[in-house]
Amino acid sequence: MKMLSTLQTPRSTLSRFSLPSTFTSHSHSPTLPQPSLTTPTSPPQSQILSIRHSLLTRNLSAVDLARSYLTRLRLTEPHLRSFLHLPDDQTILSRAHEIDRRIAAGEDPGPLAGVLVAVKDNICTADMPSTGGSRILEGYRPPFDATAVKRVKELGGIVVGKTNMDEFGMGSTTEASAFQVTANPWDVSRVPGGSSGGSAAAVSARQCVVSLGSDTGGSVRQPASFCGVVGLKPTYGRVSRFGLMAYASSLDAIGCFGSSVADTGILLHAIAGHDRFDATSSKQEVPNFLSHFDLVSSLESKPLKGLRVGLIRETIEDGVDAGVVSAIRAAASHFEELGCSVNEVSLPSFSLGLPAYYILALSESSSNLSRYDGIRYGNQVYADELDSLYGDSRSKGLGSEVKMRILMGTYALSAGYYDAYYKRAQQVRTIIKNSFKEALDQNDILISPAAPSAAYKIGEKKKDPLAMYAGDIMTVNVNLAGLPALVLPCGFIESGPAGLPVGLQLIGAAFDEGELLRVGHIFEQTLENGRFVPPIVADSVE
């Protein structure tokens, strides 16, 4: 219970969601008028710790908890379509029941006991289909759980379903899913971001407590920003990729979504660490990320005194939405209020990140997606000749965005082009790594927007892939450098029915997730109007 003692006691975090009254204490302060939020503005609290506290003090049963979430899920899902697969309620309730039984028997049900976790559909689950959002894997059920999923289950977490995504992670809006389009809970006419749009929307709309996503070039952080939730992309190698359908192996990372920094950190702690099934997973020790969390009482104490924060100049220049820039500048001011020294830093190689990323990611993906050939699993189109079997299975099973990326990646790796594209992109990657290292030698953390704009309309960029790719400018460099980054909502821009959230990205040194989480937690707890609950939840419940 050490984690609990260092944090504030659970407050009214779920009070809007008709949870059993025993769980809530109704002690939050009155709603502030600005911005156009109708939700309470007390800082976000760890749902996981609240749940654990309530379960262990028998204020709440896991079954009741699961029921309340499932109720909201059923109400919101028709509007959002976050999930590609949901087991029947009974499956989830029986898991919850098992946790209640263990608590009653005096056993420790695990740190994630009763926590409903949504899992991105490109992360393998043995008991549920895993399609990666692709037609070619429609109905495919893996014979194993991804290591991250296995660890979540072992710690008592309940997988609530598989979330929608851009096919094999290739997209920034979740519109490239072969099955459905997910809506942004803040404005259902807008995209939730991508590729982990389903996982971000599900946490945003409180369809689950936390969720797993994957981040190759920003696929956790950008949807976190669009949906107003916390998203964490860990250091490359911090979390095992075993069971994650590979998009670009040297960039892929399983990441976490939560409605508070603490939840994100708890989930990361659960899934992080070396795995003998992933040769690229790190043996770096996994600290208890929450043990350094401070009890935050006020800004007066300057809880981040001395912290050197670098605002990446290139991320607030031309082409970035004015509302986003002002939200980030406000966040920078907030850091100063917290005692940090904030300086603008320049990463001259920043703009090179986008082309380098797309060359490397697509090259690797053209190789990684070769296994989807219709021979051993997935959809096969019958043909008389082998080449036709391959061609037909792949052309029918893969979507146009995926096919375009495979073609581009194949081209970049072809004889005669390798040096001009792949090799040069690798050289750029080294330059980017070095420039980040320099910037992080002079600063403790770097900050930037998570995306150049807030969520845009569904269909808005579908016909213009270059514009969509350009939206990844804020995030891809971090993957190329292999660094950890935390995105948390820091403000709004005036748009849509209730304003659209803007995410702040904190970038740290390799394996320094603990510091990102500590800083993010203080930022979140001291931010005025720091709670980000989309109106759909309020509208659909009560």
Next chain:
Amino acid sequence: MSYTSFRTFQLHSFLLKRRNGFFYSTTTKATTQSQTQTKLSASTQSKKLDKIPKDYEPVIGIETHVQLSTLTKAFCNCPYNYGSFPNTSICPVCMGLPGALPVLNSKVIEFAVKLGLALNCKLAFNSKFDRKQYFYPDLPKGYQISQFDVPIADSGYLDVDIPLEFGGGHKRFGITRVHMEEDAGKLLHTETGNYSQVDLNRAGVPLLEIVSEPDMRNGIEAAEYAAELQRLVRYLGVSNGNMQEGSLRCDVNVSVRPIGQSKFGTKVEIKNLNSFASMSRAIDFEISRQVLLHSQGQEDQIVQETRLWEEGTQRTITMRKKEGLADYRYFPEPDLPSVILCQEYVDGIQNSLPELPEEKRRRYEKMGLGMQDVLFLANDKNIAEFFDATLAKGADAKLVANWIMSDIAAFMKNEKLTINDIKLTPEELSELIASIKGGIISGKIGKEILFELLAKGGSVKEIIEKKDLVQIADPVEIEKMVDKVIAENPKQVEQFRGGKTKLQGFFAGQVMKVSKGKANPGLLNKILLEKLNSKS
């Protein structure tokens, strides 16, 4: 051979539909080859060589794939046993399921370093894996994990002693590179040809690919190179080197050029070589074919292609023509960290290397053994070990070699046994030789004991004792027996004394019979002569 040609047709028709990729003809087992290395007939071979006009020079290079005998596959924990029921030794990793990742079996590195050192190569202390990409149903991931521009070992050589019947002599063949990679699965074709099935048991089994310099000039040299490589991997314990099971596979590149021309001729690749004998024959056939085209001014008919060796018709046939160079789009394997060797690790392996065939041959040579003996003893690791163990017990090298090469080899051949199957131990062979040398038993008795030891085992001492086989070397006792024989054969004595001295053999035989073969032959003859001559 209708079976073979049927199979060829099958593969052929299927392969016509493919654009690129690798293919090994391992779908069915060749049943015509025996397990052991087939001895080449020197006469037929030289006849073929004679046909090659002296104004052309053949150039041969060999790519060998050696399947490593690690307990588990290269990148997962599946075991590999040749001949297992299809798809019984597979897992998400070697099936290439979504989300599965390769994790390198460190034994693969160890074996690669072993072979690299044994081939006198330069090791790359910092190498990596790459992906070689092509589509084929036996390749689950759509790429093969291999090594491209930085092989783990390169620039080595292999020393070979050419057998006397092929002209003898010592040859050194260059090794271009040794690299690590994974094997593919197998396609099983139905008899009707309606569909094919995929067996992934072999997918992910570790291989070392050894590429030679184009240093061989005829089929014999190529076959001897391959045979030496087989010995080497067996000596090192990195592979069973079994060609019939596909644990050792050779693809041969053959070209021919006019003598004096430095540019290589167009090379042709030959596959489906299931034994060293077929390798040698296939190469010599191919050389003849190319030389014939050259000599007829039709060298443009020699195209870069892959040809299949047909055992039935004893010729090579076109399998597929190369449509330009295949683009495998190699790039560094991002799922595996780079392979870093440290000096201590390499030193540790270097120090643990066993005596290699070449070293063994030179050592045996220094003992004064003839090249034929040297090759016979050193060519088979188990025979060499038996030989060395016998020597270690103090026996004389030449005597041991004689015993092994004559009676023991004959016994093994007749009974179709290997040296590991016989009951005779090196200790007892040494004891037997010592017993003969020390005069305890006669050479004739020694042979009898040997066959008993070979078939039933036991110890020399026990057999001598049990059967009362100790040599009679007491002159008095022998004299008694001689007297007895002389007394019983008065007619022959008379004839002998009348000048028919050839009869000495008859008397010696009779005395030996009386002694039940135990009389010391030298002593026997000495006494016999004395007795026969004394009365005259």
